[in-house]
Amino acid sequence: MYGPGPFLYVIFLMIGWILMLYTLNFYYLVYQSRNNIRHNKKIRQKTELPTNLPVVTIQLPLYNEKYVAKRLIDAVCRTDYPKDKLHIQVLDDSDDDTVDLIKSIVDDYRLKGFDIVCMHRTDRSGYKAGALKAGMKHVKGEFVVIFDADFIPPPWFLKRALGHFFTDEKLGLVQCKWGHVNENFSTLTEAQAVSLDLHFLIEQKAKSFTHLYMNFNGTAGIWRTSCINDAGGWHTTTLVEDLDLSYRAQMKGWKCLFLEGVEVDAELPVQMNAAKRQQFRWAKGSIQVALKLLSDVMLNRKVPADTKVQAFIQLTRHVVNPLFLAQFLIFPMLLAMNYELYTVGWAPLISVFMYTMMGPGGYLLVISQTWNGDASMWREKARQFFFLMFFSSGISVNNTVAVFDAVFGKKNEFLRTPKFGIVNKGDDWRNKEYVLPFTKTTLLEIFFAIYGCIAVFISLASGNAIFAPMMAVPTIGFIYVAYLSILHSSLRKKKTKGIRRPYAPTIATGKHGGGSTTMTANVTQTRTVNQQMVLAGVLAFLVMGAGIAYYGYQTTMYPINKAIGFMSRAQTAQTPEQLAEYVGLTKDLTLAKGNPVWLFPTPRTDFALIRENLDGILLRAESTSTMVPHSEQYNIAMRDMHKSVMALNFNLMEAVPYMYISFNNIVMAGLWVAAVIAMFAAMRKARPRVQLKTV
Numbered sequence: 001m002y003g004p005g006p007f008l009y010v011i012f013l014m015i016g017w018i019l020m021l022y023t024l025n026f027y028y029l030v031y032q033s034r035n036n037i038r039h040n041k042k043i044r045q046k047t048e049l050p051t052n053l054p055v056v057t058i059q060l061p062l063y064n065e066k067y068v069a070k071r072l073i074d075a076v077c078r079t080d081y082p083k084d085k086l087h088i089q090v091l092d093d094s095d096d097d098t099v100d101l102i103k104s105i106v107d108d109y110r111l112k113g114f115d116i117v118c119m120h121r122t123d124r125s126g127y128k129a130g131a132l133k134a135g136m137k138h139v140k141g142e143f144v145v146i147f148d149a150d151f152i153p154p155p156w157f158l159k160r161a162l163g164h165f166f167t168d169e170k171l172g173l174v175q176c177k178w179g180h181v182n183e184n185f186s187t188l189t190e191a192q193a194v195s196l197d198l199h200f201l202i203e204q205k206a207k208s209f210t211h212l213y214m215n216f217n218g219t220a221g222i223w224r225t226s227c228i229n230d231a232g233g234w235h236t237t238t239l240v241e242d243l244d245l246s247y248r249a250q251m252k253g254w255k256c257l258f259l260e261g262v263e264v265d266a267e268l269p270v271q272m273n274a275a276k277r278q279q280f281r282w283a284k285g286s287i288q289v290a291l292k293l294l295s296d297v298m299l300n301r302k303v304p305a306d307t308k309v310q311a312f313i314q315l316t317r318h319v320v321n322p323l324f325l326a327q328f329l330i331f332p333m334l335l336a337m338n339y340e341l342y343t344v345g346w347a348p349l350i351s352v353f354m355y356t357m358m359g360p361g362g363y364l365l366v367i368s369q370t371w372n373g374d375a376s377m378w379r380e381k382a383r384q385f386f387f388l389m390f391f392s393s394g395i396s397v398n399n400t401v402a403v404f405d406a407v408f409g410k411k412n413e414f415l416r417t418p419k420f421g422i423v424n425k426g427d428d429w430r431n432k433e434y435v436l437p438f439t440k441t442t443l444l445e446i447f448f449a450i451y452g453c454i455a456v457f458i459s460l461a462s463g464n465a466i467f468a469p470m471m472a473v474p475t476i477g478f479i480y481v482a483y484l485s486i487l488h489s490s491l492r493k494k495k496t497k498g499i500r501r502p503y504a505p506t507i508a509t510g511k512h513g514g515g516s517t518t519m520t521a522n523v524t525q526t527r528t529v530n531q532q533m534v535l536a537g538v539l540a541f542l543v544m545g546a547g548i549a550y551y552g553y554q555t556t557m558y559p560i561n562k563a564i565g566f567m568s569r570a571q572t573a574q575t576p577e578q579l580a581e582y583v584g585l586t587k588d589l590t591l592a593k594g595n596p597v598w599l600f601p602t603p604r605t606d607f608a609l610i611r612e613n614l615d616g617i618l619l620r621a622e623s624t625s626t627m628v629p630h631s632e633q634y635n636i637a638m639r640d641m642h643k644s645v646m647a648l649n650f651n652l653m654e655a656v657p658y659m660y661i662s663f664n665n666i667v668m669a670g671l672w673v674a675a676v677i678a679m680f681a682a683m684r685k686a687r688p689r690v691q692l693k694t695v
Contacts, residue, residue: 005339008330015327032206039208047163053085055141061091061131065149066098067421080155087140088116091131093124126236127414133234148219150267150419161262172227172254176220179265182422189268191391194384208258212310213250218242220264227254240285270422272484273436276398278417283318283399287406290315321399332455335462337653338564393477397444438485445482563589567649580621587614596658605655
């Protein structure tokens with residue numbers, strides 16, 4: 001068989017098998033989480049703290065967190081634990097007015113008798129891992145608790161979680177479940193909430209206190225100090241220092257325990273660009289840890305085989321993102337080429353059924369079983385899962401970039417996820433600092449959104465409407481993520497990195513005994529007329545691009561696809577008249593001249609030669625029609641024409657993918673993308689107006 005069809009089909013199937021293996025592993029973990037006897041026995045074990053409570057250090061790594069720093073420190077200082085046994089380290093790397101805010105809060109609590117210190121660094125070397133590493137030099141006691149800025153630990157947290165360490169001296173980590181203080185703020189927070197819930201209640205529970213490697217989630221956990229030191233301390237070579245340390249600790253023989261009954265509330269990212277930044281860091285960091293530690297895990301004879309398998313899957317699972325995108329790109333090409341994806345008529349129905357059961361159907365079943373004790377809760381989680389479907393599809397572009405960054409060793413700054421102190425549904429974050437602009441990745445998301453719309457149309461036009469929903473779900477996801485990326489950044493503020501201001505809203509000056517003049521910088525993030533015009537231009541240009549793509553498909557690709565369909569019918573024609581009819585229709589739809597393979601063209605895809613061959617078949621059909629039906633000469637002529645038709649059909653199918661990437665299409669697409677980039681650049685350069693009021 002000629003053309004790229006067979007090659008693309010093999011790649012498509014290989015990717016499908018790989019994705020299926022990762023999906024099946026999720027259901028394996030579901031089974032393990034239901035039958036983790038050691039975990040269930042451990043968490044039911046009665047725990048008691050010693051009479052002489054141990055000294056505990058709580059580390060709070062912060063960077064430019066003026067909206068949540070006080071909330072976190074206040075919550076930690078409400079911990080139900082003796083003050084003389086509690087050492088609190090605020091590891092502050094801030095370079096804005098958060099510095100003065102934190103110093104003020106720390107000073108207040110120190111006056112109240114708390115053993116609390118602020119350790120401020122000015123270089124941020126190693127980022128969060130560097131701050132934790134610096135703090136370890138001054139740790140007091142046998143245990144270290146870590147909370148990120150967006151967490152709100154309850155007062156009872158420490159006493160309820162700490163007791164498990166005294167039942168097993170090899171227990172190095174206790175990880176608690178994350179709660180979500182703003183879960184119902186938006187569809188974005190709901191999608192993230194159900195994703196994290198499934199991670200904790202399935203994966204973490206399945207691996208807890210077993211020989212399978214469980215990861216520290218970076219916060220809301222307690223480490224045994226000796227475990228951190230034995231594992232080599234905090235390393236700064238990856239973006240996920242938590243995953244790195246937890247793997248090294250377990251390779252040293254330490255155990256990890258997940259406490260599903262101890263939940264610590266946290267603030268979920270409310271801005272799409274912030275959520276994308278967090279996902280990017282997790283995806284890239286996981287691949288970095290895989291490149292760093294996976295070979296050691298695989299070559300270690302003391303590590304059981306199933307542990308190696310699970311470690312490989314966990315550390316490499318983000319490769320499903322580029323694989324998913326590759327499959328998303330290939331499938332419409334196969335449909336457009338009318339490639340024979342199946343040999344029996346019921347195969348598409350079976351494919352869709354398996355996709356549904358292994359994907360949405362299976363996940364909904366897991367959700368119903370996970371929250372089966374609360375009917376209203378599992379229905380709520382099931383509703384949120386549909387938002388997760390769109391979010392996880394759309395975020396795959398962002399995560400794919402992260403994977404390639406890690407594979408090719410690109411160095412990235414540890415970019416924190418901004419928090420705005422959002423708790424209630426009506427809270428506003430748009431007029432605050434730290435709002436992130438969209439990135440170049442948004443352009444790729446727009447491309448995949450447009451490509452997905454074309455793919456849905458191809459599914460319908462090629463007579464494969466049953467596959468249209470499978471293409472529509474990720475397409476909606478790309479649109480969802482790209483739309484919110486632009487919408488959530490249109491009101492962004494000017495960056496303030498590196499500018500440290502006193503923590504005070506006003507600056508008062510005045511003469512001796514006279515009045516005072518207060519200058520208030522009212523930095524409100526309002527859309528200027530230019531911003532609105534640029535945004536409208538971008539949307540109009542996107543619509544125009546989609547319209548041009550649709551018109552191009554209708555006038556160029558659709559006729560060729562119809563021609564391929566007619567040639568397929570000609571291959572099964574029983575009479576020369578039928579064959580001539582289909583070949584004639586094919587000729588009418590085929591271009592008169594040209595070769596879509598503009599780089600190293602081949603005669604097989606030359607439309608002028610194809611039309612000449614079609615004319616030859618028509619002449620042979622006319623001659624065959626004068627023969628005695630079903631005679632030997634007649635049958636030989638029909639067989640030869642069928643072979644010729646089949647060969648030409650393969651030539652047309654070979655030409656189809658090259659028509660998509662024709663020179664004209666590449667130039668037009670390049671100009672279109674350049675125009676969109678220029679508009680986005682104009683939006684990024686737009687600055688909010690700053691009004692200075694004199695009172």
